[in-house]
Amino acid sequence: MKTQPRTPAADAADTVSDEEIIERILAGHRESFRLLVTKYSDPLYRHALGMTGSPDVAEDILQVSFIKAYQHLGEVRGRFDAWLFRILANGCKDWLKNIRRTHVSYEEDDQPSHYANPDEDLDRGELRDDLDAALQTLPATLREAFVMKHVEGRSYEEMAELLNTTVGALKMRVHRAREALQALLEEKYS
C-alpha cells in the first residue's frame, strides 16, 4: 500500500490536544472529528488488519469504531486514544468470535489480498501469507499481543495501559505467541 503524504489535518491534529478537539466537537463543530480520525486511523487500521487478516474487514471495523466513538463522545473519561482503542479491539474480538461461531474459515472468507504489491518478490509474498495463516491459528489474546508488539511497535507499558493488564502478563503472551508462530513456520523458514 502506498504511503500517504502528511496532510494539513494530520499536522493540525498533532498540535491540538484530544481534549480540546473533543470540546470543539461537543460544542457542535462536527468537522473537528476529522482531526481525530486523521490522528488515529493508521495505528488502529494496523491493529484491525493484524487481528482479522482482511483489509475489507479492517476497514469496516475502523469505520464502525469511529462512528461509535463519535456517537458516544460525551462519555469519554480518561484518555481518548485508549478508549477508542478499546472500542476497536472489542470490534475485532467480536468479529473473530462471530466468524468462529458461524464456522466460516479464514480461507472461505476474505482472502488476505492486502499488502498486495506486484513488485514484491514471491518469497516475501509467501511469508506474508504464511504469517497471516499462522496468526489466524493463535488464540485472540496471543495474536493481539503479538500484533501490538511486533506490528504496531508498542511498548509493553503502553500495551498494559491499553489492555488494562500487567506488563508481565503481556510479556508472557508475546513470548507464547512467538513460540507458537515459530513452531508453525520454523520448518519452512528456518
Place this chain on the structure above:
Amino acid sequence: MMAHNTDPHREPEAPAAHASGSLQPDTPETAVPVMPAPESVHRWLDGEQIPPAELGTADAEKHVRFWAKVNQETERRHRVHTPRGLDAIIMEKLDAPVVKDD
C-alpha cells in the same frame, strides 16, 4: 459496512464499558504447540541490547535467523497506512452532532 456488534441493546453500553477500562474477557488460551526460544532471544526481540555472544550460541542462532526473516514482514506491516479516502467515508457516515451528557 460490516455489522459488528449491531445488537441495539448492547451498542450504547459498549463504549461506556470501554471508557471504564473494561475489555472483553480474554479468549481461553488453549494449548498451542510452541517452539521454546532462549530467554536472550526474547529479550533481543523485546528491543534489549544483548551481547553478541549470547545470541551466537548454536541454539540461539537458529531463532535469530528465523526472526530476522519474520521481522522484515512485521516491519513492512508497521508502515501500512489506512486506505486513501477512508476518513472522508467516516465523516460522511457520522450522525447529527453529539451533545455532551452532563
